[in-house]
Amino acid sequence: MDPLTLSFAVINGLLLGGIYGGVALGLSLIFGVMRVINFAHGSFLMLAMYCSYLLWASLGVHPYVSILVTVPFLFGIGYAVQSVVISPLIRRERALVVEPTSALLLTAGVYLVVDNSVLMAFGPDVRSVTTDITYESIFVAGLPINIARLIGFAAAILVAFALSFWLKHSDMGRAIRATAQNRDAAAMSGINVPLIYNVTFGLGCAVLGLFGALLVPFFSITPTIGLSFGIKSFLVVVLGGIGSIPGSILGGLLLGVFESVAAQFVTATSAAIFSFGLFIVILLMRPAGLMGRA
Amino acid sequence: MRASFTLILGLPLFVAALILPFVVADSYVVHSAAMVLYFAYMASSWNFVCGYVGQVSLGHAAFSGIAGYASVLLFTGLGLSPWIGMILGGVLAAAISVPVGYATFRLKGPYFTLTSIAFAEIMRIWLENTDEFLGIPLKGAQGLTVPPVGGTSLLAFQFDGKLPYYFIILAMLVGVMAATHVMERSRLGFYLKAIRGNRDGAEALGIDPTRYCLTALALSAFLTGLGGAYYAQLFRYINPERNMGIDLSIDMAVMTIVGGQGTILGPTLGALVLHPVGEMVRATLGGHVLGLHLIIYGVVLMLAVLYFPKGIIAPLQRWLTPAPKTTVTVVTPKEVEGR
Numbered sequence: 200m201d202p203l204t205l206s207f208a209v210i211n212g213l214l215l216g217g218i219y220g221g222v223a224l225g226l227s228l229i230f231g232v233m234r235v236i237n238f239a240h241g242s243f244l245m246l247a248m249y250c251s252y253l254l255w256a257s258l259g260v261h262p263y264v265s266i267l268v269t270v271p272f273l274f275g276i277g278y279a280v281q282s283v284v285i286s287p288l289i290r291r292e293r294a295l296v297v298e299p300t301s302a303l304l305l306t307a308g309v310y311l312v313v314d315n316s317v318l319m320a321f322g323p324d325v326r327s328v329t330t331d332i333t334y335e336s337i338f339v340a341g342l343p344i345n346i347a348r349l350i351g352f353a354a355a356i357l358v359a360f361a362l363s364f365w366l367k368h369s370d371m372g373r374a375i376r377a378t379a380q381n382r383d384a385a386a387m388s389g390i391n392v393p394l395i396y397n398v399t400f401g402l403g404c405a406v407l408g409l410f411g412a413l414l415v416p417f418f419s420i421t422p423t424i425g426l427s428f429g430i431k432s433f434l435v436v437v438l439g440g441i442g443s444i445p446g447s448i449l450g451g452l453l454l455g456v457f458e459s460v461a462a463q464f465v466t467a468t469s470a471a472i473f474s475f476g477l478f479i480v481i482l483l484m485r486p487a488g489l490m491g492r493a
Numbered sequence: 494m495r496a497s498f499t500l501i502l503g504l505p506l507f508v509a510a511l512i513l514p515f516v517v518a519d520s521y522v523v524h525s526a527a528m529v530l531y532f533a534y535m536a537s538s539w540n541f542v543c544g545y546v547g548q549v550s551l552g553h554a555a556f557s558g559i560a561g562y563a564s565v566l567l568f569t570g571l572g573l574s575p576w577i578g579m580i581l582g583g584v585l586a587a588a589i590s591v592p593v594g595y596a597t598f599r600l601k602g603p604y605f606t607l608t609s610i611a612f613a614e615i616m617r618i619w620l621e622n623t624d625e626f627l628g629i630p631l632k633g634a635q636g637l638t639v640p641p642v643g644g645t646s647l648l649a650f651q652f653d654g655k656l657p658y659y660f661i662i663l664a665m666l667v668g669v670m671a672a673t674h675v676m677e678r679s680r681l682g683f684y685l686k687a688i689r690g691n692r693d694g695a696e697a698l699g700i701d702p703t704r705y706c707l708t709a710l711a712l713s714a715f716l717t718g719l720g721g722a723y724y725a726q727l728f729r730y731i732n733p734e735r736n737m738g739i740d741l742s743i744d745m746a747v748m749t750i751v752g753g754q755g756t757i758l759g760p761t762l763g764a765l766v767l768h769p770v771g772e773m774v775r776a777t778l779g780g781h782v783l784g785l786h787l788i789i790y791g792v793v794l795m796l797a798v799l800y801f802p803k804g805i806i807a808p809l810q811r812w813l814t815p816a817p818k819t820t821v822t823v824v825t826p827k828e829v830e831g832r
Contacts, residue, residue, distance in 0.1 A: 236603045287799050300549050303603045304750060305798045307551075311743070311791025315784030426739070430614075433607055472618050475611040482608055483596055 207342055208459045214348035216455015220448035221355030221410045222428060223435035224362060225403030231442025232379040232399045235285060238306040241429025242313040243404050247273050247411025248420045249317055255328050255415070262328060262415040263350075269408035277404025280309060282397045289396065310425070318422040327419040351413040358406060359448050366444075375399055379442070427471070434478040498814045499757050503670070506761070510663055514656055523655040529768045530662040531724060532748060536760030537669045538716035539745040542709045544754035545682070547689040548598070551742045552609030553717050555616045556586040558737025560718025561725040562620075565637050566629060575639075579722035586718035587711040594710040598703060613742060620733040636732025639725065651726070658727050665723065666761065669716055673757050676712070681705060717745075740787075747790050751797045753804025762806055767793065 226240045237243075247269045254260040254268060288305055336343035366372035377385040378395045386392045435454055439446025457477060462470040510530070514523050539553050560582030567578035597608045623631050631637075645652045652658060676682045684705045687695040692702055725731040735741070752763025771786030801807060 236607075284795060284799075291799075300547075300603060300606070301798050301802065303606055304549065304746075305795055307743070308791040308793075308795035308798065311787050311794065315787040315791070318784040319788070430607070430610065466622065469618075469622060472615050475615045475618075478611045479597075479608055482600060482604055 203342075204463065205460070208463050209456055210342060210344060211348070212456035212459030213452055214345065214352045214455070215459065216452040217352035217355040217448065218348070218410060218414065218451070219431055219435050219455055220439075220451020221351070221358055222407065223432040223439075223447045223451055224355075224359060224444060225406040226432045227436045227439070227442055227444065227447045228362070228406075229400055229403040230436065232375055233285075233289070233396055235302040235306065236433070237400075237403070238303055238429065239280075239309040239313055239425075240403075240407070240432050241425035241427065242310045242317075243273060243276065243425075244407045244411050244414075244428050245317065245420070245422065245425035246276065246313060247408045248415050248418070248424075249321065250408075251412040251415045252326055252328055252420055255330075256326075261330060262412050265415075266409055266412045269412045270405050271408070273408030273411070274401040274405035278397045278401035280404075281400035282393070284309060285400070286393060286396065310429070314422055314425055321422060323422060325419050325421050328415045330416045345417065347413075347416040351410065354409065354413055355448060355451070358409065359444050362406075363444050371395075371398065430478070431474065434474065434481070437478070438481055498810050499674070501813050502809065503758050506758075506765075507667070514659055520655050523659050525769075525772055527655060527659040527662055527727070528772070529764055530659070530666050531720065531727070532744060532768050533761040533764035534662060534666045534669055534723075535717060535720045535741070535745045536748040536752065536764050537666065537673065538713055538720055540749045540754055540756075540760045541669070541673060541676070541716060542706075542713035543746070544749060544756070544759070545676075545685040545689065546706050546709055548706075549606045549746060550609040551606055551739065551746060552611075552613035553713070553745055554737045554739065554741035555613040556590060556714040556717040557721025557724070557741060558616065558620070558731075558733060559589060559721070560586045561721035561731045561736045562631070562637070563718075564722035565639055565725050565731050566631075568639065569637070570629070575722065575726050579719055582722050583715040583718035586721075587715040590710050590714035591707055594707050595703065598706050598710075610739060610742075613737060613739065617733045617737045617739075620737070636730060636735075639729040639731075641729065651729075662723060662727075665719065670757050670761070672712075672716070676709075677757070681708060685709060744790075747794045749804075751793055751801075751804060753806030756804070756806050759804045759806045762809075763804070766805065 222244055225243075226237055229235055229237050229240075250269045250272055251262045251265040254265040255262055260268075285302065285305060288301055330347075335346045337346060337349075338344070366376055374385070374390045374395055375398070377388065377390060378392055378399075382392055385395070431454065435450040436447060437450070438453055439448070439450030454474060454477075458470050458474055461473045465473075510526075513526055517523070535553075535557070539550070543549055560579065563582030563585050564575050564578030567573040567581065568575050573581075593612055597605055597612075600608055620631060639651075642651055645657075684695070684700050687698070687700055688702045688705060696702055721736055724736060748763035748767050749760040750763070751767060752761065752765075753759025767790060770789055774786045774789065797804065
């Protein structure tokens, strides 16, 4: 393996990994606050990608402009799913011990509905969007860097910083962190916990609206990509530590580089085996993640 | 109490299943009924571990695929009867399940579930991309066909018409129910109940949770494997997507949870309700509406988790076997003083 190919693989892996981290941010936020593992996480990303694709195919809207639609749309979807589907479970569990498995099954139901609704509406065909920047690259030290990927990477870093800042300094952010620490104490301090849950879930999905639109220029869309992105996001979150925002980005970068370097040695499909294997090994060795505690 | 309820509900169902093929001789109906029984069998095998240990596995399809491939390959390669191949495949699935379970049973709840998906997906992706392994022709995503021997041969597990297949899976379903019944009343069953109720408490009493959970998993993997081998014989075809894809794992889980996990009849009830719904949707709307039955499964799963966490068997049980009326006399402190 010559160093040029390897450094190209590493750079590509870093760029894609940043996007993986960005996609996983929402999952980490939702789990950190609500202790709900959203099985439908990847499905929502897939939904955002279809939304962006539709706007491009029907109205000719550039995917980057479609962010103006996909982000509020996904926020609305997340808000609705939380308030209609998941909140009855959380209300019921108030008296019982929290049962994360029920929440997982519930969101698995959401996954079945979302994935198959899209499959029903659009069929199993692979779709892709070609824009002016799909094949554009800049050269740094003789290595081509795909601009669409670079923008996705930059957005992930930016969103991670913005989200951390917002959680730390805004009123809503403080309320979200308080609810994550202790739901009952937060409720007693006058925080509207159901609203916080709805907003958190909506926010976690809104991030997907952004990255769905950013992925569309260079990633083909099928109704079944949701699950693989969902599992990847979970791997990223576990790698980085559940609930940790910088951990999520770090986990994403690690996974991206790992996949991309592995793909240099074996076929891309076999590389998927390695990332699943990595997932199992990490969970068994260090269930709290690289940056998580306990 | 439980046994009598199982009989009250189960016996009429069993009798109905016995006479069904003689009342409606249409081969499409018999085939569809056999598929209901197949899913009931698979869900019951899934229930064996998940309903009693309380861990949701979404990777059980891997066991079905392992045993299915083993039985087909032993038949095509060595000419071994699929009946023996079925058992050997089941044993192989059980043998693989033990180290996997040993590593993953330490994980709780959702972590276990996601790990089980990862395990099954590794197996499926590997199989889909492997045409030959150590000289064994696996043929990747293309799948394997079972060569017809021509006519009916009990030894080769091949029959003309669907009727024998129907009765074989009916017998397997009754077998897995009997096994569940025996397991529930055995030492293993009580240990599992204790572990499910309070793992630390059970451990303090000297029950080794890992050991008994693994026993249940191995049994479940073995039974799931038999089902996978049956499926391969019924269709005379096996491929990674249908026999070890995540859809099969989800089907087994959804049917058991909707029907009632941790009960003998629950998984069968789930299959009886859900599979015909999916089949009817496919038959009436044709192949052009992809995935509609899975949307229905998803909605039913959500409703079950929210409103029937014990499955639809719970209200049925209350209705069929009402609790004996007990009379309560309220004694006020004054009356006690007066006595």
